[in-house]
Amino acid sequence: MADHQRQRIHPTADVEAPPTAPLVPRGSPPSEKGNPIPPRPPLQRAIPVIQVKPVKKSSCCCKCVCWTISLLVLLLIVIAATAGILYLVFKPKLPNYSIDNLRISDLRLNFDMTLYAKFDVKITANNPNEKIGIYYEKGGKLSVWYTKTKLCEGSLPIFYQGHQNKTVLNVALTGQTQYGNTLMTALQEQQQTGRIPLDLKVHAPVAIKLGKLKLRKVKVLGGCLLVVDSLSTNNLISIKASNCKFRLNL
Template identity: 55%
Template sequence: MAEVHKKIYPVDPEAPPTVRLVPQGSARSEKGDPGKHYPPVNWTYPVVHSTPPKKRSCCCRCLCWTISILIILVIIIAALVGLFFLIFRPKIPSYSVDGLRITELNFNSSTSFSAKFIVRLTIKNPNKKIGIYYENGSNLSAWYSSSKLCEGSLPVFYQGHHNTTVLNIELTGHIDDGNTLRQALSQQQQTGTIPLTLNAKVPVKVKLGKLKLPKVTPHANCSMVVDSLSMNNYIRIRTSNCKLKVKILFINI
């Protein structure tokens, strides 16, 4: 009988041992049933989940709520303001100086000066649904450069809707040291252009329908140029420009 020679392969002593896996539940080994084919083994590996997101802190939630509330308040205020302008359509009253008469202008000595002006002031309320109450505490003053010549006040009255009111306001003044002022006015008289300024501070209350708002104090400034300053003569106003400034909630209008 022929001798069968088997080829022997060298074995690596450091190589890991070869292990053949047999499916669980198989009673027969591969040696006992070499022709048996087993299905592939499905291995289940543990799933490693990512770290869950951290919950928002209490401070972050409070900040988000605060910002949301502020945005809502701004939207509500803007809607109310828009509704107010849509219903009442407010317009700023206009002021103009239409006449000036001097009843007294005396330089009694080199150190004394007195004056009395009559100013014709026209006030127009262009609003159809807004009335204006002119309150106590008003002040109207006439200035030449940095020298106050005279001053007075407006009467207390109510100006209705779409109304025009003409006032003749008397201003009086006295300056102890009038020498410098007299020299300046004498030189300015020769040019025929004398700049004057009227400053007004008028406390008012605005009436919206039946609602009366709190008191505010507008400041009016009228810059004008007259041809002369002489008593009992017609004084022509060459130019006049009046501006009104109202300060409400730290906003100048």
């Protein structure tokens, strides 16, 4: 058989041909073991992330609180300054009262064992202010107490009291008290000593007038602790001691 036919049936390797290398993708580094390395995925360009800072609500709240506190402090300063100026200009003083005399018109024990009392009190109201007038409003009361029991009560008149004015008031007080038998016995025993403690309480709603300005209504509260010699009816009672204290209730 001819040589070219043998080569066609059994091809012989070409001794001079260079050895074939395994196919490696372009751009891939060779593996140490000769195995191909899979290709890397294409690089993606990183998209920059913009961070949005949240609005701090706490700072807004702090500013609001600071403004509110500042306004309140400023308002208090203005009020204090105004009050100080008014005090220096008008020099306000509390009105005072004195008990001139006390007369018992009736003091008896009823059939239902209640004690009926009727007192006539002369009281002087003094306004010591040079630039302040006083309006005595409706609802003023004057009452007489023995220990913690109210004997009688009367209404104060409605009137205006000018600057540095003294006004004499005649007030009729009446009252009816439970457990009159026990109370009458205590009063009779006290009368034997010649010193009977009585408490006259004043509750007077008033309005202050500064110049031409009439302010809102306030209350004059207080009373006079008296010591009288007797409780005989239709006689002028001697007042042995008197201690009066008053305050202004806004």
